[in-house]
Amino acid sequence: MDTIIKTTAYQTTTPAYGMKWHKFLVNFSLWAGAVLNLIMGFACLAEGAPLYGLALIGAAAYSIYVRFQLAKFKKNAYKHLLAAQLLVIAADLVLMGVEFSVLASNIAACGVNYYYYNKRKALFVN
Numbered sequence: 001m002d003t004i005i006k007t008t009a010y011q012t013t014t015p016a017y018g019m020k021w022h023k024f025l026v027n028f029s030l031w032a033g034a035v036l037n038l039i040m041g042f043a044c045l046a047e048g049a050p051l052y053g054l055a056l057i058g059a060a061a062y063s064i065y066v067r068f069q070l071a072k073f074k075k076n077a078y079k080h081l082l083a084a085q086l087l088v089i090a091a092d093l094v095l096m097g098v099e100f101s102v103l104a105s106n107i108a109a110c111g112v113n114y115y116y117y118n119k120r121k122a123l124f125v126n
Contacts (some may be wrong), residue, residue: 017120022070025081025113030067034060037088055091059084073124078117085110 037060044053062084069077089106117124 017123019120021116022120026067026071030063030070034063034067037063049095052091052095055087055095059088059091062087073126075124075126077124078113078121081113081117082110085113 037056041053041056041060044050044056047053062080066077066080066084069080085106089103089110092103092106
């Protein structure tokens with residue numbers, strides 16, 4: 001539930017949002033996703049799918065960059081998160097042709113992250 005922080009007359013009031021999802025993404029999910037994308041990228045290179053493999057390796061590197069941007073609350077960091085997710089979705093669609101359930105879950109994750117970070121975009125000002 002959102003709560004309002006009351007301050008003095010000289011300061012504005014801002015809603016206090018929970019940051020558990022942000023901490024999960026920064027401390028675990030982006031690291032794990034980068035490792036898995038890196039492993040799958042090298043596997044695809046070995047199996048003869050070089051474009052998809054390079055796209056996954058690029059997505060892994062970009063995920064690490066995004067992780068540090070989110071951790072430092074950099075301006076537009078959450079937009080980079082969405083771009084990283086869309087990169088993987090585009091690579092899956094264009095180069096591999098994935099199942100509908102995988103595609104739907106990736107698109108849902110983009111929607112959840114967009115909604116979550118759009119409410120907290122005032123925090124990302126560095």
